[in-house]
Amino acid sequence: MLDITALRAGIAEREILKGIDLNIKAGEVHAVMGPNGSGKSTLAQVLAGNPAYEVLGGSATFLGEELLELEPEIRAQKGVFLAFQYPVEIPGVTNAYFLRSAYNEIRKARGEEEVDPLDFLDIIEDRMKLVEMDSSMLNRSVNAGFSGGEKKRNEILQMAVLQPKLAILDETDSGLDIDALRIVAGGVNALRRPDNATIVVTHYQRLLNYIVPDFVHVLANGRIVRSGGKELALELEERGYDWLLDAA
Amino acid sequence: MSTTIESLVNREYQYGFVSDIESDTVAAGLSEEVVRIISAKKHEPEWLLDWRLKAYRRWLTMKEPHWPNVTYPPIDYQAARYWSAPTSVKPLQSIDDVDPELVRTYEKLGISLNEQKFLSGVAVDAIFDSVSVGTTMKEELASHGVIFCSFGDAVKEHPELVRKYLGSVVPYSDNFFAALNSAVFSDGSFCYVPKGVKCPMELSTYFRINAADTGQFERTLIIADEGASVSYLEGCTAPKRSTNQLHAAVVELVALDNASVKYSTVQNWYAGDEEGKGGIYNFVTKRGKAAGVNSKISWTQVETGSAITWKYPGVLLVGDNSVGEFYSVAVVNNYQQADTGTKMIHIGKNTKSTIVSKGISAGHGNNSYRGRVKVMPRAENARNYTQCDSMLIGNRCGAHTFPYIEVENRTATVEHEASTSKIGEDQIFYCKQRGISAEQAVSMIVSGFCREVFQELPMEFALEAQQLLGITLEGSVG
Numbered sequence: 062m063l064d065i066t067a068l069r070a071g072i073a074e075r076e077i078l079k080g081i082d083l084n085i086k087a088g089e090v091h092a093v094m095g096p097n098g099s100g101k102s103t104l105a106q107v108l109a110g111n112p113a114y115e116v117l118g119g120s121a122t123f124l125g126e127e128l129l130e131l132e133p134e135i136r137a138q139k140g141v142f143l144a145f146q147y148p149v150e151i152p153g154v155t156n157a158y159f160l161r162s163a164y165n166e167i168r169k170a171r172g173e174e175e176v177d178p179l180d181f182l183d184i185i186e187d188r189m190k191l192v193e194m195d196s197s198m199l200n201r202s203v204n205a206g207f208s209g210g211e212k213k214r215n216e217i218l219q220m221a222v223l224q225p226k227l228a229i230l231d232e233t234d235s236g237l238d239i240d241a242l243r244i245v246a247g248g249v250n251a252l253r254r255p256d257n258a259t260i261v262v263t264h265y266q267r268l269l270n271y272i273v274p275d276f277v278h279v280l281a282n283g284r285i286v287r288s289g290g291k292e293l294a295l296e297l298e299e300r301g302y303d304w305l306l307d308a309a
Numbered sequence: 310m311s312t313t314i315e316s317l318v319n320r321e322y323q324y325g326f327v328s329d330i331e332s333d334t335v336a337a338g339l340s341e342e343v344v345r346i347i348s349a350k351k352h353e354p355e356w357l358l359d360w361r362l363k364a365y366r367r368w369l370t371m372k373e374p375h376w377p378n379v380t381y382p383p384i385d386y387q388a389a390r391y392w393s394a395p396t397s398v399k400p401l402q403s404i405d406d407v408d409p410e411l412v413r414t415y416e417k418l419g420i421s422l423n424e425q426k427f428l429s430g431v432a433v434d435a436i437f438d439s440v441s442v443g444t445t446m447k448e449e450l451a452s453h454g455v456i457f458c459s460f461g462d463a464v465k466e467h468p469e470l471v472r473k474y475l476g477s478v479v480p481y482s483d484n485f486f487a488a489l490n491s492a493v494f495s496d497g498s499f500c501y502v503p504k505g506v507k508c509p510m511e512l513s514t515y516f517r518i519n520a521a522d523t524g525q526f527e528r529t530l531i532i533a534d535e536g537a538s539v540s541y542l543e544g545c546t547a548p549k550r551s552t553n554q555l556h557a558a559v560v561e562l563v564a565l566d567n568a569s570v571k572y573s574t575v576q577n578w579y580a581g582d583e584e585g586k587g588g589i590y591n592f593v594t595k596r597g598k599a600a601g602v603n604s605k606i607s608w609t610q611v612e613t614g615s616a617i618t619w620k621y622p623g624v625l626l627v628g629d630n631s632v633g634e635f636y637s638v639a640v641v642n643n644y645q646q647a648d649t650g651t652k653m654i655h656i657g658k659n660t661k662s663t664i665v666s667k668g669i670s671a672g673h674g675n676n677s678y679r680g681r682v683k684v685m686p687r688a689e690n691a692r693n694y695t696q697c698d699s700m701l702i703g704n705r706c707g708a709h710t711f712p713y714i715e716v717e718n719r720t721a722t723v724e725h726e727a728s729t730s731k732i733g734e735d736q737i738f739y740c741k742q743r744g745i746s747a748e749q750a751v752s753m754i755v756s757g758f759c760r761e762v763f764q765e766l767p768m769e770f771a772l773e774a775q776q777l778l779g780i781t782l783e784g785s786v787g
């Protein structure tokens with residue numbers, strides 16, 4: 062589904078990703094771990110097409126198409142979704158309106174008809190149950206004044222509504238209390254299908270107890286220094302990153 | 310009647326047809342003679358001619374104001390024409406006659422704003438080149454005792470009301486443009502809601518400038534008698550022309566005891582092209598007098614058009630416990646300039662005013678908020694709350710705030726909050742990541758920024774305003 066080869070990218074004249082290779086097949090869950098500042102969010106943002114980052118080389122084909130050449134909204138319309146580490150606030154725009162606009166844009170891109178506000182309400186209410194979110198959140202401004210945990214949950218709600226093919230969750234677990242973590246993980250699992258894939262960026266093995274990955278990758282200094290199965294996460298929990306960094 | 314207005318308005322956004330409309334115009338220039346001709350053409354009574362002449366003579370002694378934060382070349386008042394009226398109203402021949410770009414704009418607006426309004430039962434008066442071409446729903450309104458007609462008809466049919474209230478809020482000597490208007494105003498809308506009547510529908514006026522080199526000087530007078538209430542909306546459009554055209558209107562609102570008047574404007578005069586050529590000079594005086602106890606006057610404006618906007622809809626809070634409100638969105642793009650805001654003059658006791666101003670600047674646009682809050686010595690317990698937010702799109706535009714606060718009573722509470730923000734790249738990227746285009750993202754973010762004001766607009770027009778905003782800002786983000 063996603064084939065990343067020799068991907069290099071940076072920001073402000075500085076190279077951050079120094080050659081990433083990663084292959085993700087439909088139905089798989091990949092966990093990306095690694096020390097602070099190693100480039101995990103950069104990888105996520107570059108895949109989503111954030112213009113603040115510059116691609117310096119390599120490629121990322123998504124469903125047979127070069128992702129890196131597409132506008133961010135086109136990538137989204139083709140099924141790439143990023144749950145932001147720091148979700149952005151949009152004052153005055155209600156969550157409901159924002160979500161419906163996104164939903165309809167993606168439908169339009171697929172040649173499907175737009176849904177009207179009433180029909181959309183049915184769709185969204187169903188999804189809100191999945192993440193156990195109160196419907197009062199719909200009439201609040203996008204992320205404005207949300208608590209850290211509410212923002213993260215709101216990202217998963219958006220994912221549940223938009224049903225992406227490739228979801229990238231950038232530290233969606235950080236800032237969540239235990240119950241919220243379980244709910245969010247439950248939501249992610251409920252959305253897992255044989256034809257979609259997930260990249261989970263996290264610092265904590267705990268999340269991986271709930272969302273069980275097929276592969277775990279360790280990113281350090283802009284490179285993947287180790288890949289393995291879910292047991293790698295347990296090993297990292299025990300030993301930290303130093304032994305890998307020394308090896309790298 | 311509705312078909313006449315429809316065809317008129319369907320013609321509105323077109324460009325090339327100017328030559329085939331027959332109109333009755335008076336030669337360019339301004340003199341006592343011209344004032345007399347205008348009055349005669351309208352078969353006006355003596356007292357009104359006298360009033361016009363007084364205004365004209367006063368105007369001769371006044372100077373054009375230059376304190377607004379706007380710049381433009383000197384206006385030659387002798388080069389403008391002060392009277393133009395369509396002699397007939399012909400339906401549009403074919404859609405092909407219309408400037409395609411305007412058709413596109415029209416389509417984006419969801420076209421027949423007017424059709425929709427007829428469907429939703431809004432009474433409409435249409436003013437074409439300063440002359441009223443028709444008022445809909447007149448009978449329906451009359452059954453409630455509401456008078457809604459052109460200014461000209463009001464002078465003929467209800468002279469006592471016009472005479473009593475004309476100039477009672479904005480005297481002809483008020484300012485340069487008000488004096489000019491008082492001398493040469495050609496038509497406009499008039500509304501009177503009698504005691505205890507809640508006007509059963511939205512009232513609406515469409516203003517349209519068509520003829521070249523013609524200034525537009527309409528007058529609106531709205532009176533809500535004791536216990537009455539009315540909601541009124543004006544919309545404005547003009548064709549694209551490479552020369553600047555002057556629009557100097559006067560609007561007077563009067564609310565007696567326990568009455569309320571809500572006045573909303575969606576202003577989309579031609580703003581000039583991308584280089585700043587052409588466009589309307591919108592120099593307008595609007596004021597309401599909350600004359601009675603517990604009366605209320607509320608202004609809501611969405612200003613997206615005009616090359617230059619210069620207007621300060623204000624409220625004289627005369628009655629005890631009276632309320633004044635001003636909700637404004639002003640958008641400038643390309644080379645547009647806006648110097649707008651409000652005046653809240655607290656005269657009675659326990660008077661309350663609220664000001665919410667949202668200024669949006671894009672391109673090389675320059676946006677100034679200018680607001681005066683004055684609490685007079687007798688205005689015990691007056692309260693004002695002002696919130697003034699500016700949003701910048703890009704880095705060649707400007708936003709300025711000029712608040713003037715004068716408090717002459719110790720019991721007053723005056724609050725002023727201001728903020729300036731920039732549309733964030735991160736906000737746009739966030740929207741794009743959800744499949745929303747940059748253009749749509751900007752219009753969404755800006756609408757969100759203006760939400761408190763849009764909420765004040767009558768339902769049917771809130772969407773229209775939002776779409777206009779999107780169109781005005783089109784191309785402002787790369």
Ligand SMILES: Nc1ncnc2c1ncn2[C@@H]1O[C@H](COP(=O)(O)OP(=O)(O)OP(=O)(O)O)[C@@H](O)[C@H]1O
Nearest residue numbers: 072073077095096097098099100101102103104146
């Ligand atoms: N906008 C920016 N300007 C300058 N440097 C940046 C910017 N964004 C990221 N960087 C730098 O790039 C490096 C990688 O950052 P990135 O956010 O990808 O790390 P991360 O692995 O996600 O870290 P964390 O675990 O703390 O979230 C860091 O050194 C960071 O300071």
Ligand SMILES: [Mg+2]
Nearest residue numbers: 101102103146
């Ligand atoms: Mg990160």
